[in-house]
Amino acid sequence: MDASIFIWSRLQFAMTAAYHWLFVPLTLGLSMVMAIMETMYVVKKDEFWKKAAKFWMKVFAINFAVGIATGIILEFEFGTNWSNYSWFVGDLFGAPLAIEGIIAFFMEATFFAVMFFGWNKVSKKFHLASTWLTGIGATISAYWILVANGWMQNPVGTTFNPDTVRSEMASSAAFWEVISNPMAVDKFFHSVLNGWFVGGTFVLGMSCWFLLKKREIKFAKRSALIGAIVGAIGVFGGFISGDRSGVNAAELQPMKLAASEGLWDGGRRAAFSVVPGVEVPGVLSFLATHDFNGYVPGINDIISGYASNNGEVIPSAEEKIQMGKTAIAALKGYRENRDSNPAVAAEYRQVLEQNEKYLGYGYLDSPEELIPNVPLVYWSFRLMIGFGMVGILLFILAFIALHKDKLQDWKWLLWLGIITIPMAYLSGQFGWVVAEVGRQPWTIQGLLPVKAAISSLSVGAVKTTFFVFLGVFALFLVIEIRIMIQAFKKGPEIDEAVPVVTNNE
Amino acid sequence: MTLEFLQSYWWILVALLAGLLVFLMFVQGANVALLDGKYDQVRKRMIINSTGRKWELTFTTLVTFGGAFFASFPLFYSTSFGGAYWVWMLILLTFVFQAVSYEFQNKKNNWLGSRAFQIFLVINGILAPLLIGAAVGTFFTGSDFTVNKEAISNIGEPMERIISSWGNSWHGLETVVNLHAMLLGLSVVSLTMILGNLYMLNNIEDEMVEKEARKTIFACTIPFLAFFLTWLVILLVRPGFAVDMEGNIFMEKSKYLHNFLQMPVVLVMFLVGVAGVLAGIGTGIFSKSRKGIWPAGIGTVLVVMALFFIAGFNNTAYYPSGTDLQSSLTIANSSSSVFTLKVMFFVSLFIPFVLAYIMYAWHAMDKKHITKDEIEETPEKY
Numbered sequence: 001m002d003a004s005i006f007i008w009s010r011l012q013f014a015m016t017a018a019y020h021w022l023f024v025p026l027t028l029g030l031s032m033v034m035a036i037m038e039t040m041y042v043v044k045k046d047e048f049w050k051k052a053a054k055f056w057m058k059v060f061a062i063n064f065a066v067g068i069a070t071g072i073i074l075e076f077e078f079g080t081n082w083s084n085y086s087w088f089v090g091d092l093f094g095a096p097l098a099i100e101g102i103i104a105f106f107m108e109a110t111f112f113a114v115m116f117f118g119w120n121k122v123s124k125k126f127h128l129a130s131t132w133l134t135g136i137g138a139t140i141s142a143y144w145i146l147v148a149n150g151w152m153q154n155p156v157g158t159t160f161n162p163d164t165v166r167s168e169m170a171s172s173a174a175f176w177e178v179i180s181n182p183m184a185v186d187k188f189f190h191s192v193l194n195g196w197f198v199g200g201t202f203v204l205g206m207s208c209w210f211l212l213k214k215r216e217i218k219f220a221k222r223s224a225l226i227g228a229i230v231g232a233i234g235v236f237g238g239f240i241s242g243d244r245s246g247v248n249a250a251e252l253q254p255m256k257l258a259a260s261e262g263l264w265d266g267g268r269r270a271a272f273s274v275v276p277g278v279e280v281p282g283v284l285s286f287l288a289t290h291d292f293n294g295y296v297p298g299i300n301d302i303i304s305g306y307a308s309n310n311g312e313v314i315p316s317a318e319e320k321i322q323m324g325k326t327a328i329a330a331l332k333g334y335r336e337n338r339d340s341n342p343a344v345a346a347e348y349r350q351v352l353e354q355n356e357k358y359l360g361y362g363y364l365d366s367p368e369e370l371i372p373n374v375p376l377v378y379w380s381f382r383l384m385i386g387f388g389m390v391g392i393l394l395f396i397l398a399f400i401a402l403h404k405d406k407l408q409d410w411k412w413l414l415w416l417g418i419i420t421i422p423m424a425y426l427s428g429q430f431g432w433v434v435a436e437v438g439r440q441p442w443t444i445q446g447l448l449p450v451k452a453a454i455s456s457l458s459v460g461a462v463k464t465t466f467f468v469f470l471g472v473f474a475l476f477l478v479i480e481i482r483i484m485i486q487a488f489k490k491g492p493e494i495d496e497a498v499p500v501v502t503n504n505e
Numbered sequence: 506m507t508l509e510f511l512q513s514y515w516w517i518l519v520a521l522l523a524g525l526l527v528f529l530m531f532v533q534g535a536n537v538a539l540l541d542g543k544y545d546q547v548r549k550r551m552i553i554n555s556t557g558r559k560w561e562l563t564f565t566t567l568v569t570f571g572g573a574f575f576a577s578f579p580l581f582y583s584t585s586f587g588g589a590y591w592v593w594m595l596i597l598l599t600f601v602f603q604a605v606s607y608e609f610q611n612k613k614n615n616w617l618g619s620r621a622f623q624i625f626l627v628i629n630g631i632l633a634p635l636l637i638g639a640a641v642g643t644f645f646t647g648s649d650f651t652v653n654k655e656a657i658s659n660i661g662e663p664m665e666r667i668i669s670s671w672g673n674s675w676h677g678l679e680t681v682v683n684l685h686a687m688l689l690g691l692s693v694v695s696l697t698m699i700l701g702n703l704y705m706l707n708n709i710e711d712e713m714v715e716k717e718a719r720k721t722i723f724a725c726t727i728p729f730l731a732f733f734l735t736w737l738v739i740l741l742v743r744p745g746f747a748v749d750m751e752g753n754i755f756m757e758k759s760k761y762l763h764n765f766l767q768m769p770v771v772l773v774m775f776l777v778g779v780a781g782v783l784a785g786i787g788t789g790i791f792s793k794s795r796k797g798i799w800p801a802g803i804g805t806v807l808v809v810m811a812l813f814f815i816a817g818f819n820n821t822a823y824y825p826s827g828t829d830l831q832s833s834l835t836i837a838n839s840s841s842s843v844f845t846l847k848v849m850f851f852v853s854l855f856i857p858f859v860l861a862y863i864m865y866a867w868h869a870m871d872k873k874h875i876t877k878d879e880i881e882e883t884p885e886k887y
Contacts, residue, residue: 006663062608068561069604072568076597079575079586083669084657086587090579091841098576099852101569106859109561110866117558117885122869130866161842165654165668166579169844325660332658362660451663455587456670465594472601479609479616486614 006451008462009081012469014436016073018429019473023067025428028142028192029199030060031135032230033223038131042124048494052219053131054119055492056203061116062483066476073469081462083455085443091168092158092178093148100144107137142195143188150184153435154252155444157181160356162334162349167447183252186244187435193237194428197391200231201417201424204398206488208417211408219494224417225402231424232395235388242385243287249438250288250296253445256438257288258299259374260381266298266306275382299374303367315358317367324362327355360442363452372440380433387427394420511846512836513818515577518853520813522570523641524806527693529563530637531798532556533603534694534701536630539623543717547877549623550611550886555708555875556701557607557887562863564604576849580652580839581824584669588650589640589677596636603629607887630701631694638693640677642686644816645740645761647827649673652834672828685743688736695729696782700805703789703798710874715795722789722797741765746825746833754822754830764815771814778807 034056041049075097079086086093114122114130122130151157157174158167169175178184204227210220249257258266261273261284269292272283282292289296289309297306297314305316315323333348364370394416401407407414439445443453535556539549575582586593602625609615610622649672659665673679680686702718702725709715745760757763765772781804788797817823822833840846873879880886 062612065605065608068564069601072564072571072600072604073597075568075571075575076586076593079571079582080590080593081587083583083587084667086575086583087579087668088657090575090582091845094572094574094576094579094582094841095845095849095852098569098572098849101565101572102852102855102859105565105568106562106863109565110863113558113561114866114870117554118870119885120883121873126869164842165657168842169848172844172847174844175848328658328660332655335655335658363663363666452657452666454663454667455590456664456667457587457590457676458674461590461676465590468598472598476605479605482614482616483609483612486612 005457005459005462006454008459008466009454009457010450012081012462012466013074013077015466015473016070016077016469017436018432019477020067020070020074021428021432022425022477023063023070024138024142025195025198025425026063026202027060027067027138027199028135028195029197029202029230029234030056030063031131031138031199032196033199033203033226034060035128035132035135036226036230038128042128048218048222051492051494052223055219055494056223057116057131058487059484061112062480062487064112066480069476070473081455081457082443082453085448085453088166088448088453089155089158089444091164091166092151092155095175096144096148096151096178100141104137104141104144107133108141109137111137139192142192143184146187146191147179147181147184150181150187151178152442152444153187153439154181154183154248155447160352160359160447162331162352163338165331165335167444182244182248186241186248190238190241190245190431191428193234193241194431196230196234197238197388198234198424198428200227200229200234201391201394201420203227204231204394205417205419205421208407208414209488210491212411212414212418214408216491216494217408219492221402221407224398224407228395228398228402231391232399235391235395238388239392242388246287247290253439254297255299255302255370255372256377256434258297258302259372259377259438260434261296262374262378263296263298264300266296266301268293268295270294270296273378299371303370317361317370320358320361321364321367323355323358324360324364326362327352327359328362330355331359357446360444360447360449360452363449364441369441369449372438377434377438380430380437384427384430384434387423387430390420390423391427506843506847506850508840508843508846509837511843511850512577512840514850514853515573515840515846516813516817516823516836517810518856519570519573519577520810520817521806522566522573523813524809526563526566526570526637527634527697527809528700528802528805529559529566530634530693530697531700531704531802532560532563533630533633534697534699535705536603536626536701537698538701538705538717538721539627539630541717541721544714547880548711548714551709551711551714551875551877551880552705553607553610553623553626554880554886555705558870559704560603560607564600567600577841577846578834578836578839579841580669581834584650584652584834584839585640585648585824587669588671589643589648589680590671591675592636592640592677592680596633596640599629599632599636603633611887630697634693634697635690637690639680639683639686639690641693641812642689642736643680643683644813644823644825645743645745646683646685647746647825647833648677649679649828650826650832651829652826652832685736685739688732688739692729692733692736695725695732696805698725699729699782699786699789700798700801703785703801706789706795707798708871708875710876719789722786726786726790746822746830748820748822748835748837752835752838754825754833754835756830760821761815764819764821767819768814771811771818774807774814775811778804778809778811780804781807 034053037053111130111133157177159170161168207220207224210216269282270284271279271281285294286292303317330348330352337345441449606622606625610619702721705718741762744756747757781800785797785801788794817836822835824834826832
């Protein structure tokens with residue numbers, strides 16, 4: 001077996017997901033900005049807000065198309081590249097995708113068309129509702145896909161069925177466990193708020209660009225204020241939801257937390273590593289357990305086994321792998337005997353149920369496979385937080401400047417606004433690296449490693465599609481950036497002397 | 506609610522989504538008209554803006570069709586998507602290019618020029634219905650795959666643990682030489698072109714577009730009838746993939762004819778659907794009415810649903826394996842658990858609400874037909 005089949009499948013999925021996440025956050029953040037602006041237009045009846053909203057809608061539409069195009073690739077890739085995964089967890093995993101389609105995508109698709117083309121075709125209020133519903137649809141969509149992702153991180157509400165050879169929903173009521181999974185709820189807030197951070201920074205940063213060019217002053221200042229409000233809610237909320245993510249990781253994915261801290265040997269009063277060599281004692285324990293004296297296991301502890309804060313003894317990786325292999329052997333024995341010898345099959349089933357929790361470990365060859373790429377996770381975590389802190393600084397300064405009406409005068413701040421745009425994007429990208437690389441080697445935490453989740457494809461086939469997608473994505477990105485630049489060069493072309501509209505359109 | 510009821514219920518919903526998808530592929534069919542040299546740039550833009558207000562519905566229906574299939578019959582998703590890799594990847598690529606082509610084509614600085622994006626729309630307009638039609642065609646001819654659930658308990662090489670495996674390295678491209686499946690693909694291409702031109706008649710107000718659209722409907726009807734009737738005759742006489750009481754798959758002569766005869770409601774549905782399509786075509790060719798899209802569209806949904814019913818109901822394997830008959834997928838052996846299907850049943854109750862707001866928005870947006878003046882004057886356009 002060429003191990004590179006699952007490496008290339010992972011690369012392809014990672015590339016698609018990372019690329020998709022270039023467009024989704026802007027969609028989420030911009031939808032708020034333009035909905036607020038259109039609301040101002042409807043409430044104040046000021047034509048200025050209509051033109052401002054329309055400009056950001058134009059930017060939204062350019063971005064939205066590529067987001068949709070890449071979203072469908074992700075959905076298909078679950079089946080095309082992860083065939084075993086699709087069967088093993090399809091009983092649960094397919095449902096959020098279908099619900100996303102039925103409830104969210106149709107809402108987005110229907111009302112986007114009204115929002116974009118309907119200015120002169122529907123009433124003002126219907127149009128405003130469509131603009132909000134487009135953003136709400138995008139947000140609901142994020143919730144359902146993050147329910148699916150949250151379940152991959154913390155597979156609640158399911159049980160392994162040896163007759164169908166898959167994880168199945170334990171009961172209809174278990175679906176509530178899936179949709180209220182703390183991992184899913186935190187990821188939803190964290191991801192959507194990252195979208196607001198990106199969208200807010202983008203609007204503020206591009207408004208700074210207009211101010212630097214001394215163009216569209218009124219538009220730029222008002223956009224900057226709304227961008228700063230949306231972005232500040234995003235970044236502050238992101239830090240709060242990030243705290244919850246840390247506590248969840250400590251409890252449910254200790255290896256991810258240890259990797260993101262580069263913590264090889266854990267203990268009580270664990271130090272938070274700012275950068276290598278700079279540590280703050282006790283802070284990691286506090287972040288992970290909300291207790292400065294809490295125990296945080298390191299990578300070596302997880303591999304060799306440890307006792308958790310609540311006294312539970314966690315087996316070593318070697319023991320887990322052995323129990324996993326016992327579970328797999330019992331599964332085989334059960335299936336071979338279930339028709340011919342039910343009594344023997346029942347014994348195998350009992351062994352399987354005793355070791356089911358570690359089934360996925362049985363597909364691993366060595367404990368080292370349980371350790372993700374530590375430097376990548378460690379540095380991604382720091383960059384995510386670092387870029388978020390730059391965002392906080394930017395928004396505080398922007399509020400001060402806007403309050404004093406000095407934004408257009410503080411050139412250094414205008415430049416900071418512009419250069420924070422890529423940082424906001426990168427914060428989200430690095431966040432996903434922490435979330436996904438940090439939980440390797442699992443597709444489903446503890447249940448199914450990536451190397452047991454693949455499709456029966458040749459390496460050549462996956463390499464080919466990888467490079468085709470790489471080319472397509474690069475092409476779209478170049479075109480999108482060129483069109484965006486053109487749109488900003490042209491600008492909203494708002495005449496500052498537009499009269500107030502008093503009649504209903 | 507029993508598992509059997511829920512499996513049938515979800516097969517009906519998958520069939521409904523498939524029917525709506527084929528109907529909504531009028532977007533693809535209309536975009537093929539961009540090849541027509543008689544249309545000037547303004548009229549081409551009228552067509553693009555006409556389909557441009559609906560393409561996301563088609564796209565979303567495709568995504569929801571995939572999601573619903575995944576949720577209700579995951580073994581199909583893992584077997585077909587992971588097996589017929591190239592077919593699904595090609596379908597995907599054409600839709601990906603379509604999605605950006607609307608937004609990019611008339612924007613300044615788009616690098617490739619508007620013509621290139623129009624060509625992408627035309628490629629999607631032909632390839633997507635062809636490949637989707639041919640993929641559904643294999644529901645009646647069989648594909649080259651095996652399903653072995655014992656594989657998951659192999660702890661050896663990862664490739665030995667894969668439950669669903671494709672039998673050849675063409676990974677679905679071999680369908681090109683499966684003439685019966687390709688006939689259905691070609692039928693869908695010509696049908697979507699007919700539907701596309703009926704939609705243009707309904708949505709665009711322009712004398713020249715109207716004249717050309719009516720001519721194209723006539724020109725496409727001849728190959729459509731030839732492809733579809735040939736496919737249908739072969740379908741009715743060919744052996745089909747039947748399932749016995751124990752769940753074993755066996756070949757049964759004229760299985761699909763038997764399915765029609767043993768499920769008269771489905772037969773009536775099919776015939777009413779065909780009549781609707783023909784009525785729509787007749788309206789497009791022989792009358793001055795612009796409303797042919799509605800009988801043809803409803804007819805299309807009914808025909809596709811009927812075909813899904815004869816593929817999956819009445820003890821039939823809907824995704825048969827020609828390599829290993831017992832690996833064939835039935836709605837019983839490939840579905841999700843009763844709990845998942847039950848949860849999804851309650852979710853499906855949202856569908857009428859979704860359809861209602863789509864119809865409301867569609868009606869609101871289409872009250873005024875697209876005219877040359879609108880395209881020349883409005884800034885909100887593709």
